[in-house]
Amino acid sequence: MNSWANYENPTSVPKYRSTTGGRINGFSIIPVGTVTGGTATLTVDGTNYTVQWNQTATGLEGVLIAGGGIFAEGNVACRGGTANLAPLTVAFAGNILQRRPAVSINSASITGGGSLVIGEAMLPAHVDTPFRADQPYGGGIVYDPTATSEVTAGASTTTSMNTWSLRPGKQSLRIVGTNAAVNTDFYRNTGVARPNNTLFGVAWRHLNNTRQDCTLIMSQGTVGGGTDTSLSYSVSPGVSVAFANFTNVGSATLSTDVNPQTFYCRANPYTGQAYYQSSGQSELFTDQIFVPTGGAPRLIIGFDDFATTSLDAVAIFSEYDKRAADKITFFGAKSLANTGGKLTDAQIIANVVGKYEIGSHSDAHVNFTYAVDPAATGDYSVWGLAWTSGSPAAAIVLNFGSGRTLTVNQTDTVKAVETAIRALSPALPISYVETNIFSNGTMGTGVGFRFVFSSNIPAPTIDSGGAGWTFGRGYTRARIAEDWLSCKAWLASLGIPDTRVAATPFGALCKDYYDALTLDAGYDAIFLGAAVNGESCIYHPTFAGFGRGRIPGVNISNTASSPRETIRKIVDASHIGMSLRLIGHEVSASATSGLNINTADWRMICEFIGQYNGSLFEVVTAREFVDEMRDLSPGRQFTNYDYFGNPR
Numbered sequence: 001m002n003s004w005a006n007y008e009n010p011t012s013v014p015k016y017r018s019t020t021g022g023r024i025n026g027f028s029i030i031p032v033g034t035v036t037g038g039t040a041t042l043t044v045d046g047t048n049y050t051v052q053w054n055q056t057a058t059g060l061e062g063v064l065i066a067g068g069g070i071f072a073e074g075n076v077a078c079r080g081g082t083a084n085l086a087p088l089t090v091a092f093a094g095n096i097l098q099r100r101p102a103v104s105i106n107s108a109s110i111t112g113g114g115s116l117v118i119g120e121a122m123l124p125a126h127v128d129t130p131f132r133a134d135q136p137y138g139g140g141i142v143y144d145p146t147a148t149s150e151v152t153a154g155a156s157t158t159t160s161m162n163t164w165s166l167r168p169g170k171q172s173l174r175i176v177g178t179n180a181a182v183n184t185d186f187y188r189n190t191g192v193a194r195p196n197n198t199l200f201g202v203a204w205r206h207l208n209n210t211r212q213d214c215t216l217i218m219s220q221g222t223v224g225g226g227t228d229t230s231l232s233y234s235v236s237p238g239v240s241v242a243f244a245n246f247t248n249v250g251s252a253t254l255s256t257d258v259n260p261q262t263f264y265c266r267a268n269p270y271t272g273q274a275y276y277q278s279s280g281q282s283e284l285f286t287d288q289i290f291v292p293t294g295g296a297p298r299l300i301i302g303f304d305d306f307a308t309t310s311l312d313a314v315a316i317f318s319e320y321d322k323r324a325a326d327k328i329t330f331f332g333a334k335s336l337a338n339t340g341g342k343l344t345d346a347q348i349i350a351n352v353v354g355k356y357e358i359g360s361h362s363d364a365h366v367n368f369t370y371a372v373d374p375a376a377t378g379d380y381s382v383w384g385l386a387w388t389s390g391s392p393a394a395a396i397v398l399n400f401g402s403g404r405t406l407t408v409n410q411t412d413t414v415k416a417v418e419t420a421i422r423a424l425s426p427a428l429p430i431s432y433v434e435t436n437i438f439s440n441g442t443m444g445t446g447v448g449f450r451f452v453f454s455s456n457i458p459a460p461t462i463d464s465g466g467a468g469w470t471f472g473r474g475y476t477r478a479r480i481a482e483d484w485l486s487c488k489a490w491l492a493s494l495g496i497p498d499t500r501v502a503a504t505p506f507g508a509l510c511k512d513y514y515d516a517l518t519l520d521a522g523y524d525a526i527f528l529g530a531a532v533n534g535e536s537c538i539y540h541p542t543f544a545g546f547g548r549g550r551i552p553g554v555n556i557s558n559t560a561s562s563p564r565e566t567i568r569k570i571v572d573a574s575h576i577g578m579s580l581r582l583i584g585h586e587v588s589a590s591a592t593s594g595l596n597i598n599t600a601d602w603r604m605i606c607e608f609i610g611q612y613n614g615s616l617f618e619v620v621t622a623r624e625f626v627d628e629m630r631d632l633s634p635g636r637q638f639t640n641y642d643y644f645g646n647p648r
Contacts, residue, residue: 026076026091027103029060033114035084040109040116045070045101053110055083060090061564070096075604077564079571083116093567093604143289145173154185164205165287172205172285203287205644297617298579299570299609300553300625302329302527304361304503305336305585306343311351313587316603320610324619326356331503331527333361334490341586349494357621359501360523363486368475369436369508370448376473379456382512384474386448396465400428405463410443417443421451429454434510450474450510477512481520488521500524501622503583509550514643525626527551527581551625553581556597556605563601567608574617579625 029042035053042049047069051060061078064071077091107115143150145161151173153159162174175186301317303310310330318325330352338344343351352358364371370384385398387410395409404427408417414435421433433451448470462471475483484502491499500523504513507529517523528550554569566582573580586596597605613619620628642648 026089028090028119029055029083029088029105030117030119031084031086031114032117034112035110035114035116036112038107038110038112040083040105040107043102043104043106051083051105051116053084053112053116055088057088060088064090070101074564077568077571079568084112084114087119091567091571093564093608143286145171145286145288148173151186157185159186162285164285170287172287175284175286177283202289205285205287206283297574298625298628299574299613299617299619300329300527300579300581300622301327301584301609301619302331302359302503302553302581302622303584304331304333304505305365306330306332306348306352307586308341308343308347309587310584311343312599313584313602314356316587316599317606317609320603320606321613321619324609324613327619327621327624329357329359329501329622331359331361331501332487332491333365333505334363334487335365336361337490345494353495357501357623358491358496358499359503359527359622360484360487360491360499361503362505363483363490365505366475367436367446367448367506367508368480368483368504368513369434369510370450371475372470372472373475373479375479376475379458380473380476381453381456382474382476383451383453383472384448385451385469385471387443387445387468388448388470389445390468392465392468394465394467396469396471397463398460398471399463400424400460401458402427404428406460408443408469412443414443414447417449421449428457432511436506436508436510446506450512452512477516477520480513480516484517484521484523498522501527501626503527503622504529507552511643514550525551525622527553527622529553529555529583551581553583555595556582556584556602557595558591558593558597558601563597563605566605570608570617579617581622 029040029051038053040051040053042051044064047067049063049067049069051063055063057078060083061076064076064078065074075093075096077093079089079091082088103118105116105118107117110116148159148161151159153175156178158176158178160174160176162172165172173186303313314325314328317328332348336342337348362368367386370386372384385408392410395407398406398408400406404424406420406424408420412420418433418435422430424430431452431454433449435449436447459473488499502517502521502523502525504517504526509526509528514526517526529552554566556566570580570582584597587599587602588596589599591598609619
């Protein structure tokens with residue numbers, strides 16, 4: 001029997017498996033012997049589907065949906081590796097969740113001497129067994145820094161040991177690139193064994209005040225030897241975990257046909273002004289490279305904005321999981337309440353207060369990383385610039401006087417805009433620049449910058465352009481704190497005293513924003529928006545302690561693959577011992593795109609959660625999750641650490 005919980009590595013012991021009462025909710029296609037070519041015919045309840053010898057999970061999902069039969073409505077999610085190397089698991093969802101169809105496969109046309117066979121995929125039955133409170137890295141360590149001799153540095157790269165670590169008493173490897181024109185890289189001197197379809201995590205600390213573009217590479221043989229498989233990602237400022245995804249958790253997937261003998265990481269040249277470093281230097285710290293193992297996955301479900309339909313969402317959820325119906329967390333924004341489509345104060349008091357956990361979502365509900373403060377007057381040191389709407393016909397030209405101008409075009413890359421802003425220094429006293437985006441794409445709607453001067457400057461003028469752009473005095477740290485304290489006071493007036501968990505609008509966060517929330521406004525945890533590179537999953541050891549200041553999530557939204565994509569993320573995160581936060585907004589029968597989700601799709605997700613809450617994962621409130629993390633790191637309150645993970 002091939003267990004669903006064990007699909008990543010069929011030779012290991014499953015983490016979760018019900019010995020009695022298990023439900024058969026799908027099946028697996030398992031390679032036997034050597035498979036080198038050809039096709040197989042998969043038959044499910046009389047409908048035939050063609051499976052390629054090297055079929056991927058994503059490809060198989062598309063074949064099943066396009067082929068019709070019981071999968072015609074898209075009620076299926078496929079996971080695993082490629083058919084010739086590792087099992088492909090077909091998981092049922094929606095109205096076929098409890099089906100037991102007749103399944104067979106004919107692999108007569110498969111070449112190489114092997115075959116593809118059918119096995120069972122079992123999801124565990126609902127149980128009430130208590131979960132473990134700890135989630136150590138376990139035996140999945142690939143690299144735990146102890147000495148620079150264990151790695152080889154690339155050109156113009158130096159390595160050294162550093163006392164900072166995610167784990168007290170341990171060390172980090174410090175990697176510094178000294179040449180802006182040369183990639184910063186390092187690699188392990190010894191081989192790295194991994195089973196197919198597992199996931200590597202790399203724990204990073206990044207001190208630059210702008211995201212660092214990196215490439216995680218697995219190589220079979222020598223570095224750059226032609227058999228590499230890689231994953232590009234951006235490392236956030238501060239502390240984060242970037243994942244090389246062999247299980248499709250996150251934004252990209254590495255192929256499964258490489259069993260790497262060498263592991264190495266490469267940082268692309270960083271030429272901007274770093275917050276702590278000089279121009280043209282990359283600096284990263286890696287705490288550990290690991291394969292997530294074991295643990296007690298948690299599922300956090302939150303709804304932002306106090307939309308009226310969020311009550312409908314909770315009512316639907318309670319139909320499928322009555323015991324966890326009170327575990328949903330609402331995050332309310334003061335300025336949105338009592339407006340169209342949002343709950344009034346009276347409705348919040350009657351329907352939410354005392355029944356569900358409530359956290360803050362700010363007062364103004366703006367992106368504080370680049371927003372313009374309407375209350376700001378006079379000279380100012382913080383400025384915000386963003387393209388917020390439409391398609392600007394021309395560049396915006398800002399004049400700071402004495403011939404000092406900043407020109408930004410909609411076709412510029414983000415790095416180009418950063419460079420242009422920094423070019424104003426030293427003529428203007430720029431301290432640092434922050435951007436709200438995750439990659440170096442071109443300018444677009446919602447892309448913005450926050451640039452901070454070391455002293456106040458007169459207001460620049462707009463010489464040309466301006467349509468679709470917003471520019472002006474940004475929110476200072478003090479004004480950000482004032483806004484979030486205002487939200488606290490409003491919630492207190494509704495009967496919700498001293499709210500200590502916050503969800504930032506648009507998932508935004510920057511250094512001043514972080515300090516305002518943690519030090520000035522007194523929040524214990526900051527929940528961010530949907531992140532990239534697997535950071536949407538939460539691995540407890542990393543996010544314990546100071547990491548409570550940057551807890552990511554994934555949106556419950558209507559996409560081309562919704563709700564299968566949401567179910568897929570829940571299952572994948574659970575199987576590798578990680579927790580997940582789902583971010584909801586509107587739930588509507590007419591929702592087809594954006595951040596809202598269709599009612600029927602939400603029901604499918606709720607049915608799945610209701611069946612496996614308590615076995616595959618456990619649904620908890622935002623507050624419960626934060627308290628668990630605090631218990632995992634006694635004495636390491638996250639307010640004792642700054643935005644970059646340094647002890648205060």
